[in-house]
Amino acid sequence: DGNYRFGELPVGVYTIKFELAGFTTFIRNELRLPVGFVARVDVVMRIGNLEESVTVTGGSPVIDVMTTTTSVTLNAETLNEIPRGRDLSMVYSMAPGVTLAGTPDVGGSNMANRQNISSGGVALQPKLQIEGMNIVLSDDQNSGVYFNSDTLEEIQIKTAGNDASVGVPGISMVAVIKSGGNDFHGLYSVSDQTPRLQSNNLDDHLRAQGLTAVQPVKTFYDYQADLGGKILQDKLWFYGAYSKQQKNTGITGFVTNAGPDGRYLTGDEPIAYATTGISQWAMKFSYQLTPNNRMNYVWQRGNKFVGEDGAGVLSPLEHTRDYSNPTAINRVEYQSTINSWSLFNVVGGYAGWWSDYSSYRQAEKYGFPLGPSRLDRESGLTTGPNAQNTALRPQDRYMVDAGYSFFPQKFLGGHHQFKAGLSYYHDHEAWYYPTNRSDIGNYVLVSDRVNGVSGTPVQIQIADQPVYPSDMEQEYALYLTDTWRVTDRLTANLGVRWDDQHVYLPAQNHDASPDFPTVWPAGQYPFTDLVKWQRTVPRLGLAWDGRRLGVFKVSAGLYGYVFGAQRGISYNRNALQTATFTWHDLNGDKLYQPGEVNLDLNGADFVSVNGAIGNIMNPDLKQPRYAEY
Secondary structure (H helix, E strand, O other): OOOOOOOOOOOOEEEEEEEOOOOOOOEEEEEEEEOOOOOOOOOOOOOOOOOEEEEEEEEOOOOOOOOOOOOEEHHHHHHOOOOOOOEHHHHOOOOOOOOEOOOOHHHHHHOOOOOOEOOOEEEOEEEEOOOOOOOOOOOOOOOOOOEHHHHEEEEEEEEEEOOOOOOEEEEEHHHHHHHHOOOOOOEEEEEEHHHHHOOOOOOOHHHOOOOOOOOOOOEEEEEEEEEEEEEEEEEEEEEEEEEEEEEEEEEEEEEOOOOOOOOOOOOOOEEEEEEEEEEEEEEEEEEEEOOEEEEEEEEEEEEEEEEEEEOOOOOOOHHHOOOEEEEEEEEEEEEEEEEEEEEEEEEEEEEEEEEEEEEEHHHHHHOOOOOOOEEHHHHHHEEEOOOEEEEEEEEEEEEEEEEEEEEOOOOOOOEEEEEEEEEEEEEEOEEEEEOOOOOOOEEEEEEEEEEEEEEEEEEEEEEOOEEEOEEEEEEEEEEEEEEEOOOOOOOEEEEEEEEEEEEOOOEEEOOOOOOOOOOOOOEEOOOOOEEEEEEEEEEEEEEEEEEEHHHHEEEEEEEOOOOOOHHHHOOOOOOOEEEEEEEOOOOOOOOOOOOOOOOOOOOOOEEEEEEEHOOOOOOOOOOEEEEEE
């Protein structure tokens, strides 16, 4: 008679063997242990012959009768067999009750658009972990880190009843990348689509309404390869993967130029094609230092590129930007079995991305002449280069997450599994807008229909470029959980969590606008606190094993809202701002020259200003709280 516990086991398929002199040996084969799963195997051994044994293969599935989370676990086989896009977003939607905002990413055709996640019809902040790294930055409702799900060994998505290790109210995801082993393994796949595989549903009725073209597919391909194996037998293993998707398609209403008549929106414009692609790399190294100590390192890179970002009916090719978005994960983990009743685990690393938009690269690629950006308010048409010709957006997270688990033999009755943990996040977010070249200018020329004349110059919108703002957030958390097996049939999951959140704007400087220094002079902005929130919240869950009736689970908990570093941009005076003035095109050339606008912010031509200059942070803002039960 006894109880045996094996903690922090890797995902996989196991064999359990029960042996005792004078009793029949019991063997349980093919016991799959998913990620985040607490498996309990109860065996009654009977007296038997010395060489007698009972082997159970493919028996009834083991049910988690201890945890109180609502979750679904998907292994590599399931992920490969279900037809879907290969990005993480399409995996989320496989969980019951989870939906994504926007257009479904059918077959990966949206190229991993960052769609907000809803659970139970409510859009809430999620916690998405890949190998222990939380890749949801700031207050996002999805992750900006691109990731190919073909590299995953298993993924668990929890939609309710999360324990105290999770602070936000949305879904919680735990994903494990494939690992190497003593045997080599790999997966290779290629798919391709040509125009001959496409059809449409255009008929005379639709054509009569003006719909004469669909979104034609020029090319689409998707290929992937991975390989895992050993470097040193039973000691050091590796896994590596590479994938690439690319499509070249038309977009309804997106055109190359104004056509033979030299005017947009008249129907004679030639169709333009847009190219989008994602390349991804992943590496994982696992090292067994000693029988009780293990380390692993994960390196991941992704890069989404959009050749014609912003393309649409009212944004022709000349107004699009070349877009590149490299993302990264660097993460190291150390695991230690200290003794028979305690474990220690620590994860640290970086997750983030860098967005790079450029009209200059677009002009060089297609040979467009550069000039001012224009907006026709009558039609909504935008022409010329994009107003922010270059936009750079860093999003960075440095984090540490540590946990100590201990299993006292006898304490307060029943069996306890305690875990004490701490988390630290340091997030940085910004939008950088360098100054535009003089032949473009840091402004947008606005025209409208005036006195029956279309295209009449009416306003100029002047940006405060160059701007290099910085927004910061630091999060600390301490938590304690207790999985208390009160009886053989009743388990209580208890927890408490303390969070400290600090969002602030570091001291920063702003250079004067090179062309409009009286509108946007140089400035210095001091260190500014935005929010300082602290909160302690409880968690409670009960699981009762009803045997043949099933497992009954109830849970309740409080969760806090993350303000996020990126919300700081709304209050940062060093961020992009725009002042609008009435424009008098005195010589009628539809180009701005000095003297055509009174640039006095208190003058007759001043219309408005938008940006952080008009925003004030509420000093009494309280942290929103979410109750789940």
